[in-house]
Amino acid sequence: MRSFKSRYAVLFGFGALVLSLSFLVRTALLIWALPQSGLHISDIPAIYGKGFIYDLGVALFFTIAYAAYLLLLPQRINNTRFNRIFTYTGFFLATMILVFSFFAEFTFWGEYAGRFDFIAVDYLIYTYEVIENINESYPLPLLIGGVLLFTALLTWRMARRGIFRNSFQSRTPFGKRLLTFLLLLGVLLLHVFLVSNTWAEKSKNRYAQELSKAGVYSFVSAFLNNELAYDKYYLMEDEDNNFHQLRTLLREPGSQYLENSRSIYRNITDTAAIEMPNIMMVTIESFSADFMDRFGNTQHITPVLDSIAKQSILFTNLYATGTRTVRGMEALSLAVPPTPGQSIVRRKNNENLFTIGHIFEQAGYESTFFYGGDGYFDNMNKYFGNNGYDIVDHKNPNNLVEDNIATTRTSIPKSDIQFENAWGICDEDIYTAAIKSADQKYAAGKRFYDFIMTTSNHRPFTYPAGKIDIASGSSREGAVKYTDYAIGEFLKKISTKPWFKNTIVIFVADHCASSAGKNEIEISKYHIPCILYNVPGQAPREITQMCSQIDIYPTLLSLLHWTYKSKLYGENVLDATYQPRAMVSTYQKLGYLEPGKLLILSPQQKAQCFSWNDAKNEQHPVPMDSSLLKNSLAYYQTAYYLFKNNGMKQ
Template structure:
């Protein structure tokens, strides 16, 4: 930067370093992803061209405040101790943030194969869990020391080249400073109005999309767009037409609608004798179907689940609605499709909804949500507590008022044998659920429990001596411990007097990874689900394509319940059931039928694909008008019902 001998040499030096580091990060991620990405050389111009524009935008956002400072700083203060301290300090702090964000991009990519998104925004908000997780997953002192050392080297290198000296010793006239600031501000505003993160998503290859983005830019974009308005960004039908089609899709031989118009409120009727067992749903963190031997895994890391899959009712063709725990919770508690943006669990005005917990509560059950961490995270306590569930969690944030309308119970230290950043180990959360079940049974109260596990989550740590894979060493170890804990749970409850009248559901919240060659990689949504100990039900496999949202309508059908419903889920075993599933990212809404996938996306776009499950191939194909109308009817009405109070109990 010796040739820049004016007040802006530090600003330009910072911008140059940012662009160089961004280029290197993008290149490393490209090399990392290339073997499984399906990328071609023809993707590179867009990846690097768009990437440069996003990086330039980040540089502008980082430096515009400093540019204003340089504009207003009087010349007599330019070479003073005050300006030197301010400039060196500001440069160093900004570079620390930049370097740390680049490091975080590698770790985030390793977990999600993408640039920062809503997950990163969430992680910034919930600092305790995230900092603890980082500390347990990585050598934090070395990490921070490395970031500071690297930043110091960059600062020293630029100082050696005279970048700071040129700025301090310059005499740049006010008119020239005003012109430079006007140009920079103009470029920034042009960037704001002309460029957005969706520009990177024009490629059909998901990796090409993510690689062309900039991490910091994507983070800010995600922060500003937590919720997407379906009626603003997506294809629409007339509301009456959309609801009419949806009502036809949801109609079944045993149901009739309780009101006309834009509602799905209906009565489900069964004339057989109703069975009312207790129900415990174990929701397994990040558990892909392909972890199990039944679905092709050769590591034999799930002997318990593979065994009970043969004894219970196994859904072999079920798909999660999303890629995050809160999305799975939304599907498993409300039986509704995903809507763009955040899960309903995280949104405002999500109380008193027509939920599974409320339904069981109406039938005299006590519904409880069990979580091994602090349910303050991801708004879980407020959501469950205001939708019919009592709460049992770790209660770390003792001063936080969750504004819940039910009872909250703490898991005491004395009941914890192992704990990491995300909560107690699976054995401990099962122990809490068993203790609660004993108490409810003794009081003569039927119970419905939602148990959320955490052990199958980075840093993949668990109690030592339980399995033959060291704690913290791998995802496979966490999966094997998760399976082991399920075995211990079943061993204990089989001795309980309430076991013979208790259905156990084992289902994943989502898969371990959502990354793939396509915008929505269907195989990355395939999850296992087992209904175990269902009264009078023989072991079987259900191979019909279905969704997480279908679990409770199917179970209640098997138990011969008559009830009113606002669920989008259907009984998979009923005559005339039409196979379909909903899969999504935060912006992409997928509607899946056997051999076909339709994706709705912002800017009123829709794409249709053929899908070969055996080869995991998706190919663009001509639009299927019926599939399109079914997709729009499903997602548009779900958004409308939630926003307008139609999902309330």
Template sequence: MKSAKNRYAVLFGFAGLFVVLSFLVRTALLIWAFPQAGLPFTGILSVYAKGFVYDVGVALFFTVAYGLYLLLLPQRLNNTVFNRVFTFTGFFLALMIVIFSFFAEFTFWGEYAGRFDFIAVDYLIYTYEVISNINQSYPLPLLIGGVILGTALLTWLCARRGIFRNSFQSRTPFAKRLVIFILLLGATAAHAFLISNDWADKSKNRYQQELSKAGVYSFISAYLNNELAYDKYYLQEDEHKAFATMRRLLQSSDAEYLENGQSIYRNIIDTTAAVKPNIIMVTIESFSADFMTRFGNKEHITPVLDSIAQNGILFTNMYATGTRTVRGMEALTLAVPPTPGQSIVRRHNNENLFSAATIFRKSGYEATFFYGGDGYFDNMNKFFGNNGYDITDRLRHRLVDDKLAGKRTNIPDSAVQFENAWGVCDEDIYKAAIKSADEKFAAGKPFYDFIMTTSNHRPFTYPGGKIDIPSGTSREGAVKYTDYAIGRFLKAIQDKPWYKNTVIIFVADHCASSAGKNEIEVSKYHIPCIFFNVPDTPPQEIPVMCSQIDIYPTLLKMLHWSYHTNFYGKNVLDSSYQPRAMVSTYQKLAYLEPGKMVILSPQQKAQCFTWDPAKSEEQPAPMDSALLSHSVANYQTAYSLFKNNGMKK
């Protein structure tokens, strides 16, 4: 059926085309996710019903400005070359953006099993890494050509249906145009004020939530809500009570508080003579516990780490605090619970915080952050460089002034055997760290190094001829190369004069994915952590539930250090330690104790669940008041300390 002559024929045609294409994308994603989603028929109906509302909203936002143009365009200009060129060009460009966004949604879903969120916003900001990653992961010329070809084909089909001709040849009176525009503007305003992205989150099933959303809508929502104020959106209690609860939870027999009131600053006292080895922490990109044979993997892709686990101290029940590298970095440097919105690594006023480097620097150590890519990405250099760390990275943004307190060293071209969008391969970053360790040892300086690897990241490329899985073919190949590089690293340092006096920590920043049918899939936060080469400490497994934030308090107790601390982490071997972990998305804050969990959400919501780690099952449960109190105390006080400069040194 051909459209009637009306100046708004192109506008209505574009909106209808967008809704149809969105329906097809949602259907394809539903088919993709269906085996894991566990959606009932009513859930599927809800996906399409809510999805239609979101799609209409996006169509309105896309077209409202064009609607104003059509209202104001004089009739004598309606069928001119100017209007024809303007309309065809605008239609083509808008449709090309839509088609590209739909393609991006499929790639994003493949990585995160969700619609666009803060991660997509970050990716738009860091264009070099993202475009390079796309170019290395996909045939970019074919991709761009396909998008342009698809846009041209759909534009031609719309022209064949006569929507452009009917718009240009119409004589729609101003009064009718005004009524149409008022209705269009009113519908857009109503959608903006009445429908939020949170509406999709009413379901308990995460897949249902994400499938209901529209990618563009979610992207704009994430952009506008990049940071969330805990004291505005989340459940609170009296500030004094929250800090009193937190201080009680952090109290231990070897700790004394140094300040009263709204502070957790305390002194850890150990009467045994301290041991002060060098410390190297290897933070492994996107490394889930279930990649290792020890945790049930049958592919035997981590022989090195499995061997290290048997000969070191393995934490079998540790959880990452989030789903992004910067969240892991926050936990591993500041030992704080995750606060809603962005990681502290990416926030303003994050300089001079009390960090692991603060403790080591006070004891005479050199502290260095090693990264195989450009540390400008995700604000890493600015964070580490102004919180006690020197920087060694792969300098790309030569004109960027990071205003770093620490010194910055570039990994030269001559030291690089392989490089992709995210940086040099793991072998190369280890060589840079070894070179630095040799220099510090020769100068008589103990060192604390934070090494961030990148090879276990899409596009999963690495040097050829190293392992039996071709580069760029699979996550399993990247995991196996990551493990191989760790083996080469250990072999290279075992004869170094500083090796016997060096503790090496292997820990993941986060898991490879966070997708699951539950709001927070706890199993997708389970990470490995190994202390290797700890003096006078036999191999063992530590099975208690714990968090990334507990790593340094536990290690420093093993080394018998006395020190001041502002950490939320605790020594997990202490008799007063209560097993718990904190995991999060950008908006959901979960507090776990064995068998139970509280999830805090915006609009002061709190939900309690039981959870079975063996079956990865979570079931709603009556609220546990003690668990809720512990949860609020951790998250509320952490937000308060950062906001009010209480995390500063």
């Protein structure tokens, strides 16, 4: 680098730095992932080959504006104080951003075992929660200081190698500068038009896909593509054929369709005596089935849930539709399959939808959404508030944005809060708020349906001290055990209430603690528990049929013998005609499960079929199953159609 004496010495030096640091980061992540990745030696060349192309793209994106500056900078200004200050400052800031992004990649990989995606884009939007979370999870002043120090050392090292001196003292003619700029711009344009983030996803191993990518490149790709048009990117079937197939799949005894062929609006009838208990649904943050003893855990960190599971109706083969809280909320409030891109909770035109709350409202219930954090996050308050739910949450005092909602929002008073972290108040405190609300509604003679979203089982895994025998902030296992403890305290308190004997409590996860695995869709990472506790007239039992989050309420309403109108995709899994299936997804991949079978729909009109063995956690490509493909398109394509064409409205 010493001998490279041209105006572009700093630019090429920075490019070499990007490539070198990216190589080191990729190598470190590869070593981290090796024990659980299932990678082979034959995967390594593609990981580093594709990785180099993506890293080159990042270097070009970082430097193209500086290349234009160097092209236009007059020679008389090249060795002036202005250019020196501008160049050193620009180099330092660009390097600092690069170093910080690499640090962030390690934290993101630790949580999701992947490069940046839509989640990282979300985190950029919700800066308060994320910065507070980082501050509580890591020694932020030390990390910032470390980033600044490392950036300074890199800048000093590059200066020692003479790149700044070579650039400032050079006399590069305009013709050579123009040629250099056009070459850089040409390579960048080729990269833009010929390389996409989906190129990394050719590998059958998910870890190979993620390791091939570059974090900054993936972040920009996710930002630009945070919503995917199903009819543009995915395999399509004739719309009428799809709805005919779906209506056949959803048909069950006692149901009658009420509208034209492109609708699933139907009447569900039951002739037995109806039960109308209160419903409190506790949606547990990041709660995998395998945290419980019942599903093989040997740490005994969920004694309460394991105990009540034996006294309740337990779904043992139920799957979350996605990997984010808002995706779980979508499934639990709308009972619809996931559609590509963001959850409906975060989309425009998502008001006045046909929700579970609407069904209860039609029956005379009051619906309330309880959240331990600020419901502005992830558009929760706007979604629930404009779909008939009152809101009870803990408003972030630094958030000056007011939710534009059609219902009442109540902030939890500080006097009722014993502990909070970046994501909100502890689970005990949100249960206190829900109990207080239930007391008031019972006193007023009102039936209630509550959607309670907890937050304690989330990094930084902190909770009130002295509650359990694992120190706060020390581990996920501690957060799980505290979550279970808080549920026990909640049940103790409500068991003394006059309204308890007529109240069902549902315990269900929003999603698993992790979605990482060697497969594109790691099915075991979608397996969640669901417990229906205190159901009137029902003996304890286990429901073993494969099913989805979207099936919980149709099954429960059948147990209660309700007659109601429905636009739900969910089914009563206890009906003799029920065909086991589940929907599992990432932001782009749409998985459709039947026992032993998996079909994945992905962009560029692709569909892949696999056999899968749950016990061995194995997936193997198999020839396309036309019936499986037909069913998957019936669910996913129609869900996209109905939302886009207001078919999910009340």
